[in-house]
Amino acid sequence: MxxxxxxxxxxxxxxxxxxxxxxxxxxxxxxxxxxxxxxxxxxxxxxxHPKVVKAVTKQLNKLIFYSNVVYNDQRAQVAKALVNLAPNAFSSVFFCNSGTEANETALKLAKKYTGKDEVISFEGSFHGRTVGALSVTGSDKYKKNVGNLLSSVKFAKLGDIKSVEKIITPNTAAIIVEAIQSIAGVNVADPTFYKELKKLAKTNGTVLIYDEVQTGLGRCGKMFFGELVGCMPDMITMAKGIAGGLPAGAVLVSEKIAKSVENGDQGCTFGGGPVVCSAILATLDVIKKExxxxxxxxxxxxxxxxxxxxxxxxxxxxxxxxxxxxxxxxxxxxxxxxxxxxxxxxxxxxxxxxxxxxxxxxxxxxxxxxxxxxxxxxxx
Ligand SMILES: Cc1ncc(COP(=O)(O)O)c(C=O)c1O
Structure with a gap:
């Protein structure tokens, strides 16, 4: 059927x-x-997971949904829990429904914060299927028959800092890197590469984004990939297992970028809904306790x-x-x-x-x- x-x-x-x-x-x-x-x-x-099932069942009987125009106990608690999990420099979170949306959000916030337009991504990376996320995806296989994508994106080679140095310009708003390139065949660069990337981003006034849709929340052996390589980005995008199997995405944003964000800069009807937030809370609790x-x-x-x-x-x-x-x-x-x-x-x-x-x-x-x-x- x-x-x-x-x-x-x-x-x-x-x-x-x-x-x-x-x-x-x-x-x-x-x-x-x-x-x-x-x-x-x-x-x-x-x-x-029984803790997710219990939390979600309880929340389903209480309030299934109300949007971000009102406050909600589950959303408040999960926002605090996520920010507390992240290193100090991160102060805020944005909730959405998927990895693609999390990456779209991070790119928009980077452009607003820097006032710049260009983005650097990496050959072989996968960041999602919507036009923005697809534009920074480094594999042609996913871009067939879609016509023009964002023209302000250039691709470097993962692990090759010289290839980034060659294409970074004063107009580079963001470098987005899939922390471990999963679908490409599980490619990961040496830790020094991520450190050099951060240095290069800092020198050029460019925002560094780690796409941690797959690596985040413990999968890579640390809570966040940045802990593994000893170098944190300015934003972290997450999705996949964050809500124990319910659809959710999130962007962790560093304080300096959060300060540039204003009412209306981004939005998402279902992002941060009470049921999904109860699932994220339960999931984070399991990850931390175990x-x-x-x-x-x-x-x-x-x-x-x-x-x-x-x-x-x-x-x-x-x-x-x-x-x-x-x-x-x-x-x-x-x-x-x-x-x-x-x-x-x-x-x-x-x-x-x-x-x-x-x-x-x-x-x-x-x-x-x-x-x-x-x-x-x-x-x-
Ligand atoms: C690294 C990475 N980023 C982004 C995405 C897109 O996430 P979603 O399918 O939830 O939009 C995926 C999905 O597989 C992914 O693996």
Missing amino acids: ENKYQLPTYHKFPLVINKGKGAYVFDEKGDKYLDFYGGHAVALIGHC KLWEKAEKYGNKLKDKISQFPRVLGICGEGLLLGIKLEVPAKNIQAKLLAKYVITGTSDNPNVLRIMPPLTITGKEVSIFLNELNQALKD
């Missing part, structure tokens, strides 16, 4: 999923799948260590529980073999990179199941 009535914009797994619990999802026959794809990195704290970034680091290191010794593995890259496994064989073949063994994984724009982004709540047992199945799939 979906194939008949939904626009054919997605390549789908041959699966009907109608239930989820923790790191597992279930199909209509009741078969259980270990989810190392996480519904595209959304199941950050697993599927249907110190999930530590689990991401521990299991990420274990996976890297073991997988690098498996046959047909050329290398493994990424941080925490956002990993790309470079194979001698097409990743889609291994993905299909794993699916037949009830394990869901992802591919990427690099045909040889198998991507994994499981919930940060996974257990040692689930990690072992995955390792056994992957090893077997690679041997066969």
Whole structure:
């Protein structure tokens, strides 16, 4: 029915999923799948986390929605919780519904703050599907048949500071960087690159934006990517698992930029709605109480260590529980073999990179199941 009535914009797994619990999802026959794809990195704290279900159910019975023209207890609490999570320089947050919108917002705020127009992004990056976010996306694959995009965007090479130096001008408003380029095949630069980027941005009066839609809130082994590389940006965009599976996005904004923002500069009807905010609050609470970034680091290191010794593995890259496994064989073949063994994984724009982004709540047992199945799939 979906194939008949939904626009054919997605390549789908041959699966009907109608239930989820923790790191597992279930199909209509009741078969259980270990989810190392996480519904595209959304199941950050697993599927249907009981604390999220409880908070959302309570809020659904109280107030489903009222927009940002009124105050609301859930929104107030979650804004404070997010700002408190971030390093000191961040003072404010903007709520929206998706990663794309978070990036659009950050770009608009950077242009307003600097009074400049140009943006630098990176080849291979993915920032979303709306015109602004697509304009800064560094892969032509996503830009087919859309005509003119924003002309004021230039692309540099991730990890190559000289390529940024060559294109930065006095009119560069923002540098936007997908902290770890996930869909491109899990590319990450050396920490010194991000530090040099920050220095370059500062010298040129340019705003630095980290797109942490995938890496944020513990996935990379730290709460934020900036902690990993020892260098914070001026704005951080987030989405994916921030609301335990409900649609939400957010932009963390540093105090200096927040001071330039005025009434009417940005808006979003559904952003920061009470139900979604109750879900974000519960999600942040789980991440903090269970110190999930530590689990991401521990299991990420274990996976890297073991997988690098498996046959047909050329290398493994990424941080925490956002990993790309470079194979001698097409990743889609291994993905299909794993699916037949009830394990869901992802591919990427690099045909040889198998991507994994499981919930940060996974257990040692689930990690072992995955390792056994992957090893077997690679041997066969
Ligand atoms: C790094 C990154 N930025 C932005 C987006 C866009 O997010 P959304 O699909 O929620 O608009 C994605 C989505 O996959 C992403 O991975």
